[in-house]
Amino acid sequence: xxxxxxxxxxxxxxxxxxxxxxxxxxxxxxxxxxxxxxxxxxxxxxxxxxxxxxxxxxxxxxxxxxxxxxxxxxxxxxxxxxxxxxxxxxxxxxxxxxxxxxxxxxxxxxxxxxxxxxxxxxxxxxxxxxxxxxxxxxxxxxxxxxxxxxxxxxxxxxxxxxxxxxxxxxxxxxxxxxxxxxxxxxxxxxxxxxxxxxxxxxxxxxxxxxxxxxxxxxxxxxxxxxxxxxxxxxxxxxxxxxxxxxxxxxxxxxxxxxxxxxxxxxxxxxxxxxxxxxxxxxxxxxxxxxxxxxxxxxxxxxxxxxxxxxxxxxxxxxxxxxxxxxxxxxxxxxxxxxxxxxxxxxxxxxxxxxxxxxxxxxxxxxxxxxxxxxxxxxxxxxxxxxxxxxxxxxxxxxxxxxxxxxxxxxxxxxxxxxxxxxxxxxxxxxxxxxxxxxxxxxxxxxxxxxxxxxxxxxxxxxxxx
Numbered sequence: 001x002x003x004x005x006x007x008x009x010x011x012x013x014x015x016x017x018x019x020x021x022x023x024x025x026x027x028x029x030x031x032x033x034x035x036x037x038x039x040x041x042x043x044x045x046x047x048x049x050x051x052x053x054x055x056x057x058x059x060x061x062x063x064x065x066x067x068x069x070x071x072x073x074x075x076x077x078x079x080x081x082x083x084x085x086x087x088x089x090x091x092x093x094x095x096x097x098x099x100x101x102x103x104x105x106x107x108x109x110x111x112x113x114x115x116x117x118x119x120x121x122x123x124x125x126x127x128x129x130x131x132x133x134x135x136x137x138x139x140x141x142x143x144x145x146x147x148x149x150x151x152x153x154x155x156x157x158x159x160x161x162x163x164x165x166x167x168x169x170x171x172x173x174x175x176x177x178x179x180x181x182x183x184x185x186x187x188x189x190x191x192x193x194x195x196x197x198x199x200x201x202x203x204x205x206x207x208x209x210x211x212x213x214x215x216x217x218x219x220x221x222x223x224x225x226x227x228x229x230x231x232x233x234x235x236x237x238x239x240x241x242x243x244x245x246x247x248x249x250x251x252x253x254x255x256x257x258x259x260x261x262x263x264x265x266x267x268x269x270x271x272x273x274x275x276x277x278x279x280x281x282x283x284x285x286x287x288x289x290x291x292x293x294x295x296x297x298x299x300x301x302x303x304x305x306x307x308x309x310x311x312x313x314x315x316x317x318x319x320x321x322x323x324x325x326x327x328x329x330x331x332x333x334x335x336x337x338x339x340x341x342x343x344x345x346x347x348x349x350x351x352x353x354x355x356x357x358x359x360x361x362x363x364x365x366x367x368x369x370x371x372x373x374x375x376x377x378x379x380x381x382x383x384x385x386x387x388x389x390x391x392x393x394x395x396x397x398x399x400x401x402x403x404x405x406x407x408x409x410x411x412x413x414x415x416x417x418x419x420x421x422x423x424x425x426x427x428x429x430x431x432x433x434x435x436x437x438x439x440x441x442x443x444x445x446x447x448x449x450x451x452x453x454x455x456x457x458x459x460x461x462x463x464x465x
Contacts, residue, residue, distance in 0.1 A: 075144040079135050080124040082150045087112045087123050093157060117157070120237045130237030137243075141278035156276045168226045169233065175209070175223050183231055185332035185341065185350075190242040191282045192234040193328065194227070199253035201262070211261045224269040228277060235280075244282035246327070252288035252317070283311045285327065287320045287337075321385050330354045330383070330447045335419045340381050340447065347379050347421075347451070354449045359438040364391070367434040369450050371396075371426045378432055380450035383419040390414050390444070391437035394422060398430040408432075413439070425455055 086092040090109050100108075115122050120130035135149075138156075142148035160166060179200045185193050200206055210220045231245045315323035321338030331350045333339025340354060359365045371378055384390060394408035408424055424432060438444050 072139070072144050075139055075146050075149075076132065076136060078146045079139055079149055080132070082146060083122055083135065083153070084124050086150075086154075087115070092122075092154065093161065115157070117153075117160075118232050118235070118237065129239055130243075133237045133243055137279035152275075152278065159276050163222075163225065165225060165229065168222060169229050171222070171226065173219050173223050173226065175219060177206070177209075177220075177223055180206070181224075181227050183227075183234065184334070185328070186242075187246050187327045187332075188329055189282075191244060191246045192231055192242075193332075194231050194245045194247045196247055196249045198249065198251050202253050207262060210265060217261075217265050220265060221269055221272065225272065228273060228280075232277075232280065242282075244280050246282050247284055248324075249284065249286045250288055251286065251290065254288075254290075281311065283313060283327070285324065286312070286314045287323065288317050289314050291316075318386070325385065331449070335383070338383055338385060338417065338419075340383055340419060340449065342421075348381060348449060352449050352451060354447055357436075357446045357448070359390075359436050359444045359446060361438060361441045361443055364435055364437040365446070367436070367446075367448060369432040369434070371431055371452070372399075372429050373452070374426050374428055375454060375456075376452040377423050377425050377455040378450060378452050379421070379423040380432075380434070380448060381419065381421050382434065382446065382448040384417070384436075385445040385447065387440075388415050388417050389439045391435070391439065392420070393433075393435040394424075395433050395435075396424055396426075396430055397433055398428050400428065400430075403428060403430075426452075 083092070088109060090096050090105055090112060092112055092115065096105060096108065113123050113126075117134055120134045121128045122131060122134070124131050124135075135153075138149040138153050139146070142152060177200075179197060181194065181196050183192055183194055187193060210216060235241070235243045235245070237243050313323060313327075321333075324333055324337055325339070328339070329350075330339045330341075331348070331352065331354050332341055334341050334343075340348070341350075342348075357365050357367060367382075369378055369380065392409070392411045392414045394410075396406040396408060398405070406424075409422060434448070436444075436446055
C-alpha cells in the first residue's frame with residue numbers, strides 16, 4: 001500500500017512539473033511559422049522622403065524579401081516613423097512635463113537620439129543596419145500590428161530604465177547559480193546555446209537560496225535577466241549575423257516547481273523575458289523530459305494553434321544525443337550529451353574535423369588511422385550516438401610483418417558512454433585500427449576525430465636531463 005501511494009505521489013509530482021513547465025515554456029515561446037517539435041511517433045503613415053522602403057531585411061542571417069510581404073513591409077516603415085517621431089518629439093520614454101523649458105527639451109531630445117536597445121541605435125534615421133532587425137522583433141511578436149508593437153517597445157524601454165537593465169551584466173549579485181544556467185558554444189547556424197539545468201533545483205539548499213526572502217527572490221530575477229543580457233551580447237544585429245539564442249532546457253533529475261513560491265518565481269522570470277525580450281528565442285530544445293511532461297506536451301499541442309507550437313523540440317532521455325546533434329555539431333556538443341566537446345580541452349578544438357562511420361546491425365566496422373611517420377603521437381576521440389552496447393577494440397598494426405601487433409584497448413561488451421579518448425606513440429610505421437562491433441539489431445552512428453603531434457619519448461627526456 002505504501003509503495004502504491006509513493007508511486008502515485010510520484011505521478012502527481014511529475015504531472016505538476018509537466019503543467020508548470022508547459023506553462024512557463026508557453027510564456028517564453030515567441031510566434032513563428034513552422035512547427036519545430038518532434039511528432040510523438042518521431043520523438044518529437046509614411047514619410048517617403050525620410051525613409052526608403054527596404055527591399056530586404058536580414059533576420060538571423062537570412063534575407064527576407066519584403067516585396068513578397070507588402071503588408072509587413074508597410075508595417076515596418078510605419079513603425080520606423082513612429083519611433084523616429086517619438087524620439088524627435090521627446091515622448092519615447094513618456095510624455096514630458098509641460099513645465100520643461102525649450103533648452104531642457106532640446107537636451108532631452110539629443111539624449112534620446114543616442115538611445116540604444118541591446119546595443120543597437122533605435123533612431124532609424126541613423127541608418128544602423130541593426131535597427132530594422134530589432135524593430136522587426138517587436139512587430140513579429142505582435143503579429144505586425146504597429147500600435148501594439150510600439151506600445152510593447154515603450155513598455156520595454158520604461159522597464160529597462162526602472163530595472164537598470166543596461167548595466168546589469170557587470171553587476172555583482174552575490175549569487176552562485178552557475179549550475180543553473182550557462183552559455184556554451186553555438187549551434188550549426190551560429191546561435192548561442194543557453195543551457196538551463198533544472199536538475200540543480202533538486203538541491204534543497206539551492207531552492208532555499210532562491211526562496212529565502214523577498215529580497216533574494218528579486219535578486220534571482222535580476223540574475224535571470226543578467227544571464228539573458230549576457231546571451232544578447234553574443235548576438236550580431238547585422239547583415240549575416242545571428243540575432244537569437246537557443247535555450248536548451250535540461251529536465252534531468254528535475255523535481256519540478258513543487259512549491260507555489262518557486263513556481264511563482266519562475267513564472268515571473270519567464271513572463272518578464274516574454275514581455276521585454278521578444279523574438280530573441282530561435283528555438284527551445286527541451287531534453288530529458290519525464291513521461292508526464294511528454295504526454296502533456298503532445299496532447300496540449302493538438303489543442304494549440306500551429307504558431308503557438310512553433311520553435312519547440314522535445315526529447316525523451318533515450319533520444320537526447322540524436323536530437324541535439326540535429327542542431328549542434330558534435331565538436332560543439334558536450335561529452336555529457338554525447339558530443340566530443342570537453343572542458344578546457346588542450347588537444348582538440350572545433351576546427352578539428354569530425355568524421356562518421358555507420359555500423360550496421362549485428363556487424364563490425366573498422367576505423368583505420370594510417371601512421372607512416374614515426375616520433376609522433378596519435379590522439380583520437382570517439383563517441384557512439386545513442387546507447388553504446390558495443391564491442392570495442394583498439395590495436396596498432398606495424399607495417400613490418402616481423403614486428404608485433406600492440407593491443408591498446410579491448411572491451412567485449414561496452415555499455416558505458418561518455419566518449420573515448422586515447423593516444424598511442426608511433427615508434428615505427430603502421431596503422432591504428434579501431435573496431436566497433438554493434439551488438440544490437442539496429443544501426444549505430446559512430447563519430448570520431450584524430451590528430452597527430454610530434455612527441456619526444458619519456459626515456460629521451462630523461463637522457464637529455
